[in-house]
Amino acid sequence: MDYNIKSLDATALLELYKNMLKPRMIEEKMLILLRQGKISKWFSGIGQEAISVGVTMAMHKEEYILPMHRNLGVFTTRKIPLNRLFGQWQGKASGFTKGRDRSFHFGTQEYKIVGMISHLGPQLGVADGIALASILKNKSQVTAVFTGEGGTSEGDFHEALNVASVWRLPVMFCVENNGYGLSTPTNEQYNCKNIADKALGYGMESHIIDGNNIVDVFTKVSKITESIRNKPRPALIEFKTFRMRGHEEASGTKYVPQDLLDGWAKKDPVINFQSFLKNEGLLNEAEEVEIKETILAEINENLDIANKEDIIKPNETNELNDVFQEFEYEEVNVFSESKEIRFIDAISDGLKQSMQKHNDLVIMGQDIAEYGGVFKITDGFVEAFGKERVRNTPICESAIVETAMGLSITGIKSVVEMQFADFVTSGFNPVVNYLAKSYYRWNQNADVVLRMPCGGGVAAGPFHSQTNEAWFTKTPGLKVVYPAFPYDAKGLLATAINDPNPVLFFEHKGLYRSIRQDVPEDYYTLPFGKASTIKKGDDVTIIAYGAAVHWALETLDNNPSINADLIDLRTLQPLDTQTIYTSVKKTGKAIILAEDSLFGSITSDISALLMEHCFEYLDAPIKRVASLETPIPFASQLEQQYLPKHRFEKELKLLLDY
Ligand SMILES: Cc1ncc(C[n+]2csc(CCOP(=O)(O)OP(=O)(O)O)c2C)c(N)n1
Ligand SMILES: [Mg+2]
Numbered sequence: 315m316d317y318n319i320k321s322l323d324a325t326a327l328l329e330l331y332k333n334m335l336k337p338r339m340i341e342e343k344m345l346i347l348l349r350q351g352k353i354s355k356w357f358s359g360i361g362q363e364a365i366s367v368g369v370t371m372a373m374h375k376e377e378y379i380l381p382m383h384r385n386l387g388v389f390t391t392r393k394i395p396l397n398r399l400f401g402q403w404q405g406k407a408s409g410f411t412k413g414r415d416r417s418f419h420f421g422t423q424e425y426k427i428v429g430m431i432s433h434l435g436p437q438l439g440v441a442d443g444i445a446l447a448s449i450l451k452n453k454s455q456v457t458a459v460f461t462g463e464g465g466t467s468e469g470d471f472h473e474a475l476n477v478a479s480v481w482r483l484p485v486m487f488c489v490e491n492n493g494y495g496l497s498t499p500t501n502e503q504y505n506c507k508n509i510a511d512k513a514l515g516y517g518m519e520s521h522i523i524d525g526n527n528i529v530d531v532f533t534k535v536s537k538i539t540e541s542i543r544n545k546p547r548p549a550l551i552e553f554k555t556f557r558m559r560g561h562e563e564a565s566g567t568k569y570v571p572q573d574l575l576d577g578w579a580k581k582d583p584v585i586n587f588q589s590f591l592k593n594e595g596l597l598n599e600a601e602e603v604e605i606k607e608t609i610l611a612e613i614n615e616n617l618d619i620a621n622k623e624d625i626i627k628p629n630e631t632n633e634l635n636d637v638f639q640e641f642e643y644e645e646v647n648v649f650s651e652s653k654e655i656r657f658i659d660a661i662s663d664g665l666k667q668s669m670q671k672h673n674d675l676v677i678m679g680q681d682i683a684e685y686g687g688v689f690k691i692t693d694g695f696v697e698a699f700g701k702e703r704v705r706n707t708p709i710c711e712s713a714i715v716e717t718a719m720g721l722s723i724t725g726i727k728s729v730v731e732m733q734f735a736d737f738v739t740s741g742f743n744p745v746v747n748y749l750a751k752s753y754y755r756w757n758q759n760a761d762v763v764l765r766m767p768c769g770g771g772v773a774a775g776p777f778h779s780q781t782n783e784a785w786f787t788k789t790p791g792l793k794v795v796y797p798a799f800p801y802d803a804k805g806l807l808a809t810a811i812n813d814p815n816p817v818l819f820f821e822h823k824g825l826y827r828s829i830r831q832d833v834p835e836d837y838y839t840l841p842f843g844k845a846s847t848i849k850k851g852d853d854v855t856i857i858a859y860g861a862a863v864h865w866a867l868e869t870l871d872n873n874p875s876i877n878a879d880l881i882d883l884r885t886l887q888p889l890d891t892q893t894i895y896t897s898v899k900k901t902g903k904a905i906i907l908a909e910d911s912l913f914g915s916i917t918s919d920i921s922a923l924l925m926e927h928c929f930e931y932l933d934a935p936i937k938r939v940a941s942l943e944t945p946i947p948f949a950s951q952l953e954q955q956y957l958p959k960h961r962f963e964k965e966l967k968l969l970l971d972y
Contacts, residue, residue, distance in 0.1 A: 315586045317529040324596050330528050331591055332605060333371065334363040334584050337386040339609050340396070343617070344403075348563050353403055355417060359384035361526070361558035364583035365490055367391050368531025369458055372539050378444045378723070380428045380437045380459040383418050384490065384557075388460075392425045396612060400620035408619075411756050412636070413626045420756045421723075428723060429756070434461060435470025436744045438487065439713040442474050443720015445483035445548075450674065450702060450726065454543045458486045464495020466509055470743075473713030478548035479516045480708055485548045486538060490525060492557035497569050510552035518548050525553030526583040556581075637790050638815045639759040643841050646808070650836035658826035660800035660833050661765075662691045664807035665729065667837040669699050672727055675811065678705045678714050679731030679765075688733055689767060689826060711741030715764070719748050722761040727811060735768035735820065736780045749816035750791030760816040763807075769822040769861055769909060770941075770957055775948035781860065781909045786818045787886050787916050793842060794887040796820040798863035800831040802884055805840030812839065822861045829864065843888035847897065851877030854903040854970055857894060857920060859883040862907045865959040869966060876970065886916055894920065895927050902933035905969050907962055912940035934972035939965045 319327060341360055347353045359366065366387025373379060381388040389399060402409030402420060410420035410429075421428040428444070430437050441459035448455040465471060466489055478485045489509050493500060506512065513520030521538065524530050531553065538549055556578035560566045567575065591597035655663070669675055677695070679687065683706040686693030695704045707714045711732065718728040732738050738745065749760035770779040786792045795810055795817060797803040803821065810817040848863070849870060856878050858866045863882045870876055879897040883890065898904045904924055906917040917938040924936050939958045947953055954960065 315527055315581065315590070317527065317587070317590050318533070319529055320533060322529065322533070327529075327591060327596055330367065330371065330532060331587055331597070332609075333367045333391045334387065334528060334587065335605065336390045336609050337363050337366065338584050339606070340386060340390065340613055343613055345563065356563045357383040357417065357561070358557075358559035358563065359386050361578065361582060362490055362492060362555050363387045364528040364531050364587075365488070365525045365553045365555060368528050369486075369488055369535050371532055372535040373456065373458055376426060377455045378426045378428055378441070378457045380430070380441050380444075380457070381418065382430050382434070382460045382462060382465075382490070384462070384492075385418070385460055388427065389418070389425075392427060394422070394425055396616035397619040400617050401623060404620055405626065406620060406623045407626050408623055412632075415755045421758055422756070423723075423758070431747055431751075433743055433747060434465040435468035435474075436712070436716050436748050437461075438465075438470050438474035439477070439716025439744065440720040440723070440748070441485045441487075442478050442481070442483050442713060443717035443722070444724055445478065445485045445720070446481065446717060447721055447724035447726050448484055449546060450676070451724070454546075456484050456486055456539045456542045458488055460488045460490060462495055463489055463491040463500055463509055464498065464503055466512075467503055470712050470716070473708075473710035474716065475512075475516045475518060475548065475550065476708055477710060477713045477717065479518045482547050484542045484546040486535070486542065487548065487550045489550065489552045490555055491552055492555045493574070494557050494561070494570065496561040496565075508552055510550055513550040516550075518550055520550040520552065522552050522554065525555030526581045526586070528583055528587050636754050636757075638793070639753050641813045641815065643809065644812065644839065645841070646837060646839045647834075648836055648838070650834045652832040652834050654830050655800055655833050656827055657800045657803055657821075657829045658689060658691060660804040660831075661807060661821055662693070663833070663835075664804035665691065666695065666698070668729075668808055668811040669695070669703065671837060672811065674703075675727045675729065676703050676705065676721060677729045677731065678707050678718065680707055680709055680733045682706060682731050687731060689823070692731070711737055712744055715741040715744040715762070716748065718762040719744065719752070719760050723758060727761045729763045729765060729811060731765045732767065734778050735766035735782055736777045738764065738766065738782065742785070745786070745792070745816070745818075746789045750789050752791075753815065754791060759814045761814045763810045763817045763819055766818055766820045767823050768820050769824050770946050770953055771824040771861065773948060773950045773953060776945040779946045779953070781820070781822070783818070783820055783886055784910055784915050787919075791816065792887060793817040793885070794820070795842065795885045796859045797884055798822075798825065798829075798858075798860055798882050800829060800833045802840060802846070802882075804833055805838050806842070806884065808837060808839045809842060813842070820860065824861050825864070842885045843890050844885075845881050845883045845890035845893040847879055847893065848882050849878060849880035851879055852901055853877040854905060854966070855879045855881065855894070855897040855901045856905050856907060856966070857881045857883065858907040859886065860909060862909050862958075865962055866907055869963045873963070876966070889920075891923060891927070894924070898924055898928045899931040902931055903969055903972070904928075904932070905937040905939060905966055907958060908938075908940045909957065910940055911943050912938060913943060915940050934969055937965055937969050
């Protein structure tokens, strides 16, 4: 192997060597522990250490690195105390996830490392967000993110590279091409010569680096990082290397041809560099032994600390308390003039005032800048706040949700507009797996609001009419808001943005221009988890949210003899169970009306909760009225049949007569 050491002095070269040796020796120890059944799973990076180490050493320590499952060298080179790493792998409290996630699935702000989620691809977009923050804060920093060649087949790779290029974000996309993705060889993974060649299609520069040559990795990446810091832009770097062990230890390498393994064994990054240093007279046998003894002592001492540490005692309260970051709701309600405005204006005003209040709040979405968004909610925002904060995005829901996560990691709030709530499916993975679980996993909040223009009654068919809140109320870690009135929409949006947790904010399109109300002109907030009882009566409790509240109101207006409590839930997560129970205990009858199709909708959970908490007060079975068990159809007459509005009055009367 050719080592072009140029300006590197002996100290620097020895540092590179020691930094590679440490993860190698930790791994050798891990393999023993694995055989003894003391750790459960191990993804080996043996043979790939030069990449982790070289890249990490080329980065400044305040710059973020987003490593993968084979990048132990990133963690050790950033000098995370080994007992904490061992603690992490054993699920101990000294680790980084309180036993909640395994192996390298963690991040740490202290060491500026953001670990992967199992799904591989999402972190590429998260790197975009961190890099965007570097631009917005004028920091001249690079972000490095890793993926295997297998991960490059995921859509997230395409989306993240495209966004980074369009926005000229200072990200180094580091692909470790190690020949296999689990058992899949590269020729079954992609059909081009070099992954680096893909950069051309994104309008991005690329580099191919021998990933087994530590000097090459370090010097070339150092040059790239320095250049990116001076002139922010993304780069795709393909490191050619090889995975010397199985995908994970239990799965072996039977499917890997022996001659490949033998050929690459000759290129071992640690052994080759060691002989080079010895040949150059930079390392002698005694020093070599001493270095190894020092590392081994460090490993053993720290393993001992981790082994002696008690396991975490399960405590339900601790678990439940860590699903959301604590948020002290701050009531803001200065008396101000009110004006009758539409639902849509309330959202637009609320968003605008939050942009004024949080002067680094960023909003992102398709066509939201000059065009003002398809519903015109952000009309005039670019003029008021500039293009840096009001960002048109390519069509890439995943990458944008991931970018929002990255911004949050750097302390920047963001609001993402889904053009239609239906399209959140294209960004579903990062919403339910990244935003929702991040705080629970490693105490990193996702300070993101997703605006979700949703709902039917507008003859827009199966892909522009869904009300998909139940996909999210089901997922711990997400808050779900669903206002029915302009006043609530404005105040709740302000709170959603103040709340440091991920919030899905549903805006029913049918209400946008049809519902008007007097709304204070100034900024104000409203609390989550407080339903509003908008009509009072003793005969029955009607529970609804969103457009269904208006259907219930219309039904009650047409039937003045019915005395009902009408509860508008306003937020679904948190859910104001107290208001529901108090009312049902009073009336003895409950009917839940929702626009969602019936099975698995939140009506089912409310019904179950009522059975569990109010059974002895009930005078009739709980009734749920919701949409048909079909997708939502386009033609108006079919849509009306699908929606529950016209079935509600009859069901309500049947319940009252029970
Ligand atoms: C979305 C998703 N699909 C499949 C997997 C299972 N899986 C985990 S790692 C892996 C192979 C990844 O290959 P590559 O990106 O080349 O990384 P390497 O393991 O070679 O370092 C697979 C298939 C996963 N974790 N997530
Ligand atoms: Mg691979």
